[in-house]
Amino acid sequence: MPEIVKRDERPYVALRGKVAMDGIGAFADRMGEVVSWLAAHEIAPNDAPFFKYDVVDMEAELVLEIGFPVDDLHHGEGEIVTGVLPAGRYATVTHHGHPDGLVDATRDLLAWADAQGLEWDAHGTKWTARLEIYKSDPREVPDLNDWETDLEFKLKD
Structure with a gap:
């Protein structure tokens, strides 16, 4: 069942890119670039x-960041970017199962928030913080x- 949680600011390092819906898997395969940069x-x-889904336009392209939270703000290079996940209220739900099920989990979270009268911190297709957090380590699971994946979408303050 979805719930609303309050989050503090969280600095992060990520790889940023523009992809079509069918390109998400190939982009995800580049996570190693972030790991190597951090190391x-x-x-x-x-x-x-x-x-982190920055722009969600299902018919054109998505602007995505794949990354990790870190202790302090850093400076990126090239496609490696840094930023801060903003503090505030987030609608969240945990998805247990194959990542293919995240489309339905996302739809359900959006519908739940709509039924609750909640407003997203978004402007059209541009989101402030729309996250899929991958809790399962593929080496262990x-x-x-x-797999266990948390969806966390920032709500308007």
């Missing part, structure tokens, strides 16, 4: 990796059907 700069992630 080269001796920066340790402090939580699970995430996808190799079966995608056993």
